[in-house]
Amino acid sequence: MIGRNLITPAKNTWCPGCGNFSLQFALKSVLGELEQSGTSLDDVVLVTGIGCHAKMADYLNLNSIYSIHGRTIPAAIGIKLANPRLKVICCAGDGDCYAEGLDHLIFAAKRNADITVIIHNNRVYGLTTGQYTPTSPLGFRGRSTPGGTTELPINPLELMLASGATFVARGYTRKMEQLRSLVKQGLLHRGFSFIDVLQICATYNNMTDYYHEHVYDLKDHDISGFETAFRKAREWDYNSDARIALGLFYQQVMPTYEDRVFAHPPDNIDSQKRIEEILQEKM
Amino acid sequence: MIGRNLITPAKNTWCPGCGNFSLQFALKSVLGELEQSGTSLDDVVLVTGIGCHAKMADYLNLNSIYSIHGRTIPAAIGIKLANPRLKVICCAGDGDCYAEGLDHLIFAAKRNADITVIIHNNRVYGLTTGQYTPTSPLGFRGRSTPGGTTELPINPLELMLASGATFVARGYTRKMEQLRSLVKQGLLHRGFSFIDVLQICATYNNMTDYYHEHVYDLKDHDISGFETAFRKAREWDYNSDARIALGLFYQQVMPTYEDRVFAHPPDNIDSQKRIEEILQEKM
C-alpha cells in the first residue's frame, strides 16, 4: 500500500505556532518521498521520548515507541540490532536527550549506530511548563531558575563531533526546505545521523526574532573535514551572540555498529542441539 | 595537626604492579605538600565510585564518600555547594565515569564546578574481572566481548574539551613526577579539573609496553589555546597507533559554578519568620 495517510486520528495538542508542526510536516513529507522512491513505510520506526516533541509518536501514522523520558536511543539501537532492515528515527527533546539521557546519545555516536536522531531543541522543557534545559543560555529565567540559570549551555554539535557522529547537522523549524532536506539526508545516511533542530516554542521560549536575525545557511562548506566542521560548530555556542549556521556540518562514511556486530553471523545452528552439546562439554 | 598519616590501616588489596599504587602515592604526596603549604586536610574530601580505583577511599585517611558505581560527580557537586570551602577530589574509574555515569561528567565540565576529577583509566573493568570499557580499543577481547568489541572508543579529552572543561590533562601511572604535578595543578585550579590517567591494570590490561613506546611529554604547548589543545587531544584517539601526549593540554580561568550559584547570597533571614510572611501572602 503506497500513499499511506501519515497522520493519525489523534487530536493534535501542540500550541498554535509551535515549531513541532514544522517537524511533523518535514517528517511526513520526507517519508512520503521515500515511500515514493521505494522505501516501505512498514519498515520505518519512530521512537520518541517524553515531552511536547514526543507527541510526534501519537501524530504520525508509523510504527512507533512512545518511550520514556530520555530513553529514545537505547530503544532505537535495540530495534536496529533486532532487525537491521528497519529504518529507525528518534524524535527527542533537548531536556530528554541532552539532560536526562545524554550518555545514550554519546554512545550512539561512538558506535555509529545506523539511526537518525532529531532533537526538537526548543531550549526549554515545554511539557513541564518552562524550565531551562542544557541548551538554554546562561541566565535563562525558567520556572526552576526564576533568578536565571547559573551554568553555560552545552554545544550539542561540538559534543556530537567529539563523540564520533558521522552525520551532524543543524536545522531550524522556520526553514522548512532546509529542514526537509536535512531530515532526508539524515535518513539516507548510513550510520549515526544527528540533527539538532532549533525549534520554536511559542509558549515558553519564542526565539523567532533572535533566530531570524542570526541564522544563515552553510554554503561552500566542506562537510568531509572534521576540523572545518568543528570550527563551524563552535561559531555559535548557544549562549553568546553570534551567527548561527544552519545545514549539514559534517558527514563521513564509516562502518556502522550493526555492520560490526553482524560481521560474523553465527552458523545456522539449532539451539536445542547446541544446548545438548554444551551440556556434554560440562560432563 | 599537621603531618597527618595519610594511609589508613585498611589492608591494601590491589594486585601487585597495579597502577593504582602510583595514583595513591601521587595523591598522598601532593596532599602532603598542600598541607605543608597551609591547606588543612580536614577540608579535603575524596569521592570515589565503585571499582578497583575506588578502594582509594579505604586507603587514604581523608574525609571520603565511597559512593556507588558512576556517581562520584553529583556527590562532589553536592558537597561543594553545601560547603564551598571544601576541596573535593573524585577518583573515578573509566567504566564508572565514562560508561555508567558519563552524563554527570559532562555536566560538571559544563558548569565548571570547582572539583578535581581523576580518572583511573585502565581501559578495562578491573573489579568485575576484565570487560571492555568506553576507552578500550576496537576489537578488545574482554570477558563480555570474547570475540572483540564492535565499537570505537571515546576520546575523553576531546569530549571534555567539547564540554567546556577548564583544565584538561592526561597523566600516566608510570610517570610519577608528571602525575604528581598534574594532580597538584588540578587541585590548585579554580574550576573543573579533569585528569585522564592512563593507569596500568597489571591483571587485565597491561599496556606498559605499548605506552612505553608511545608516550611523550607535551612541551612548548600553549595551554591557553582551545584549538591547539583540541588538535593535540585528537592526536591519539585511544584506538589507532599514534604518539600519546602526556601533560596539561588546556587550562582557562572562568567563573565557577559555585561563584555563580552564590553570586547573590540571601539576606540573613530567619526561616521561621519567613514562613510566617509567606503564609501571610497566601491569605
Added chain:
Amino acid sequence: MNDISVLIGGKAGDGINSAGLTIAHLFNHLGYRVYMYFDYPSLIKGGHNFAIVRASEHKIGAHRETADFLLALNNDTIDVHTGMMRPDTEIIYDAGNATRATGTPVPVSGILNEESAPLIMGNSAIIGAFAKAAGIQWDVIEEVFSRHLPKETAKNLSVARKAYDVAQTKRVVPVIGPGHLPVITGNEAMGLGLIHGGLDAYISYPMTPTSNLLHFLAEQAPHLPITVVHPENEIGVIIMALGFAYAGKKAAVGTSGGGFCLMTEGLSFAGQAEIPVVIVMGQRTGPSTGLPTYTGQSELHFVLHAGQGEFPRLIVAPGDAEESYVWASLAMQLAWKYQIPAIILGDKTLNEGTYSFDRKELGEFHPDPEISGEGLVTGPAYGRYRLTGSGVSPPAFPGTPDTVVKITSYTHDETGLSTEDAGISMIMAEKRMKKGARLLEEIDRLGAVRTYGDRSSPVALLAWGSNKGVACEVAGLLGIRVVQPIVLSPFPLRQMKEALSGVKRLVSVEDNMDGQLGSLLASRGITVDNQVLKYDGRPFSVGELRGRVMEVLK
C-alpha cells in the same frame, strides 16, 4: 450548613487554575474553609481544564459531584460537565464562547475591548459576574484582587467591575466570619514544612505533581538560606542531595514515580551509608508515564521496598495541608535524627490540591530531643559508624578539625572502612535495624494513626493520603469512623490496632487496583473487609465515595 461548590472550566492557557484560586480566596475572605481540585490534561494550550472550588464552614478536603455555580469560558465546559449540573446550578458564561450555555451570560469580549484588556483577563470578567451572582460584596473582590493579582490589578478590577455590574445576584453566599486563612497547595505546605524542619537545599528535576514544589522553592530561595538546584536528571538529584547531607546540609528532593525509579539506587546507598535525605514522592496514575497529570496511590509498596537490601526508612503520607506541613518538617527532623532516608508520599490530588491552612491544627510536633548518652567525640578517634545503644552514631561533617569522616556504600566497620567480615556485617545490619525500632517508638508517640468521625462506630473507613478528606466527609454523612495512618513505615501497628479497636467492618478506600494499604495491613494480621478502589486517575468526589461505600455496606 453553608457549602458551596463552584466549577470553572476552559482551555489550557485560559488561566483556569489561577481563576479557581481567586475564587477560593473570595470564599476565604468570607470566612470559609476552601478546597480546590484542578483537573488538566498533559498539554500546554487547548484541551479542557477545570477547577472545582469548594467552600464550607468546616474543614474540607474533597470536591462535590455537583456544582452550585458553573463558570464556563467555553462550550466544552458545558458539554463535559452536564453531570455536575442540578436544576438550581447557576451557570455564568462567556457569552461569546460558551454559546450552548444558558444562565448568566457575560459579554466578555465586549468588556475586554472596552478596557483594552488582554484575553487572559476574561477570567476576571467571569469572576466579577460570579461574585455578583453569589452576592459577594465588591470590597471583598477588591481586596482579593489587590492581594492576589498583583500584576495589573487595576485593569483586572475594572474588567471584573464591568461584569459585576451587568450580572444579577442569584444566590447569596453569606459571610460567615471575618477570619481568613492562608490558602496553599499541598506542595506549598510540604515546602514550608521542609523549611520549618531545617531545609538547606532542595534539589529536583521537574516532574508532575511535584514540579510546583520546585518552582515554589526556587521562587522563595532568594529570601531564604536555601539553595535550590535543578540538575541533569534524577540520579544526579539524589546523589547530589547525599553530597549535601554528607557535608552537613539538610537536603530534600522531589519527584514522581518515574524519577523515583532512578533514585532507588541512591536510596539504598543512603540506607547503607546512613545519610539522611527527604524524598517528596508525588504519586500519579501509572504504570510508567500513564496519565501524568492525574492522581493515583499505587506506589505505596514500591516506596516501602525500593532499593536493594534492608534498612529503616520513614514513610509518611499526609492527608491535607496541615499534615503536609507537620510531617514534612518531622520527616526532615527524623531523617536527621536517625540518619535515614525519609519519604513523603503524596499524590497529585494532595500535592496540587489547594487547601485552607489552619495553624491551629498544627499542634505540637517536636521529635524527642536527640538520643541521649550518645556523645560526639571528634578528633582522630572519630568513627562515623560508632556503635551505640540506639544504633545512631554521632555525626560529624568534613571540615571538623582532625576528624576524618568516611561514609561508604559497602558494608563497613565503625570507622567507615569496608569490611567483608561476617560478624561485623551482622552487627552493622542489626545497628541499622535498631534505629528503625527506636524510630518506631518515637513514631508511636507522635500520633501516626489518626481517627475521625464517629470513633465508636463499628464500621470504619481506612484511608490514606489525599483520601483523608473525602473519607472524613463521607464518614460524617454516614456516621461512621475513619482510620488514617499517616506513617506507613516503620509501621505503627500498636496505634493502628488502637485506632481499629471495636471496628467490626473495615472498608479501605484507595486510589489503586491492588488495595495496597489493605495488603500492608494484611501482612500485619489486620484484615480489610471491603475495598473501595478507584484507578481512573480521578479523585473520589464526596457523592461518589458515599455511593460506593453504601454499596459495599449494603
Added chain:
Amino acid sequence: MNDISVLIGGKAGDGINSAGLTIAHLFNHLGYRVYMYFDYPSLIKGGHNFAIVRASEHKIGAHRETADFLLALNNDTIDVHTGMMRPDTEIIYDAGNATRATGTPVPVSGILNEESAPLIMGNSAIIGAFAKAAGIQWDVIEEVFSRHLPKETAKNLSVARKAYDVAQTKRVVPVIGPGHLPVITGNEAMGLGLIHGGLDAYISYPMTPTSNLLHFLAEQAPHLPITVVHPENEIGVIIMALGFAYAGKKAAVGTSGGGFCLMTEGLSFAGQAEIPVVIVMGQRTGPSTGLPTYTGQSELHFVLHAGQGEFPRLIVAPGDAEESYVWASLAMQLAWKYQIPAIILGDKTLNEGTYSFDRKELGEFHPDPEISGEGLVTGPAYGRYRLTGSGVSPPAFPGTPDTVVKITSYTHDETGLSTEDAGISMIMAEKRMKKGARLLEEIDRLGAVRTYGDRSSPVALLAWGSNKGVACEVAGLLGIRVVQPIVLSPFPLRQMKEALSGVKRLVSVEDNMDGQLGSLLASRGITVDNQVLKYDGRPFSVGELRGRVMEVLK
C-alpha cells in the same frame, strides 16, 4: 551413605574456583552428585578464596560445616578454617606455603620446578595428591583433566602425577556408578534455560553475581543465533531489551540489586506498554554495594513492587540448576505469552553455585498453547492493544505489511494512541490485571510450589531460592517437610495452601533480616511460626541450619 566434603583454599588468583571445579568433576566421574560453594572477597589478587566441594549419592545443594579433605595452598586456609576440621579431616597442603599445616605435604614448588610449570599449576599438584589420598584411580584424573583442562593438559597431568605418586591413600572415596552428569553453575543453567525458551538477545552490564551469565552467553554467542550486548549502563540495558522485544526478538537482561534499581523505570514501561522482557536478578548482600560477592535474599519485596504503577509480572525463584533451567525457559515463554516482564530472582549462592544437572528432573514444562480464539489481524485495522477476553492482545512487529505497531508508556487506547479518558484508563488497567489472573491459572497448573521431605509432617520448613538445597537436606535429617514456592508473583495461593495442608508449625528459612517471604505469606493470611534468618552474606551450611531449626523447634 557416601558423602564427601572437600575444602580447597588459597589466594585470589590461585585459581581456587577452577581447582574446586576440577575436584567436582572427579567426583562426578565416580558417579556422585556434586555441589560447590565458592567464597571470595571483592578483589582480584591476594585475599582468601575457598571452595567447598561436596559429593553425595543423592542430589545435594548445600555445603557441610566440616571437611573430610582440606586442601591448603597457604597458611590462611589452615588458620581460617580450623572450625571445619575434625580429627579425621585429611589435610593436604602445599609444603612450601602452608607451613602451619600437618597432614599430607605436597612439595609443590619442587614439582613445578621439575616440570618447569607455571605457579598456577600448583593446583594440579594439590589435586593429584588429593586424588591419591582419596583413592581415586589415575585414569579418572586423566579423563577429567583432558575434558576440563584443555589448556596444557599434558603438563598439568605430569604435575598432578608427580604429586599423586608422592601421596598416600588415606580414605578411599568409592566409585558409586559409571554415569556422570553435566556440572554447571546456576548462571549457566539459567543461560541454557533462556536459550531453550527462545532467547534471541542477552543484554547486560556486568555485576556480580550475574556477570558470569554475561560471560557464558558471550562465549556461546558465536555458536548460537543470539546477540549479546554489553551497553553503557543498566538503563541502556533494559531499554535496549525493550527495543529488541518491540521488534519481535526475545530479550533477557541480567543484573543485581544496584543495576536493577536503574532498570525499574524501564520495568514499569514494559508493564504499561506490555512488552515482554526477562530480567535475571541475582541477589547479593545489601544494602547498596554491601558485600558484593556474598549472598542475600533481601530483594523479594523490591522486585515484587518495583516500578511505579500496578501491572502483572512473573517472578520465579528457582532453587537449583534444574529449576533454573526450567524456569528460565518458562519465564521467557510466559513473558512472551502474556506480554509482561518476568524476573528470575536468583541469589549469589545459586547463581555462582555449581550443581550436578540431571536432565531427568526436568520433566515436562510447556506452557499451555497460545491463548485461543484471539486471532491476529494485521493490516490497517491492527491495534496493538486490542481488547480480548484474556487481556492479551495479539502482537505484531514492525515490518508487517500495512500494519502500524504503536507501543507507548502513556495510558492508551486499543491502537496505542495516548488517551486521558477515565473510562479507557480503567478498561486498560483491568485488561492488564486480567492477564495476571490468566497467568496465575497457568502457574497453578505448572507446579509453582514444591514440597520435599516427609510430606505428612506437621512441621515444615519454608524456603526459597538457593535455600531449597540446605532446607531439603535438613528436613531429611529431621524428618520434616519442606515447602518451596518457586513462583512468587502472581502468588500461587491455592498451591501454597495445598502444600501447607496439615502443617502445624511453619519455620521459614531466609537469607535476610525482615523475613520477606514470611511477610508475603502473612499478607495472604498464612502465618509463619518461626523464622530462621541469616544476613551475614554466607549461605547456611547443613549443620548450621539444622542447629538453628532444632533450636526454634525446641
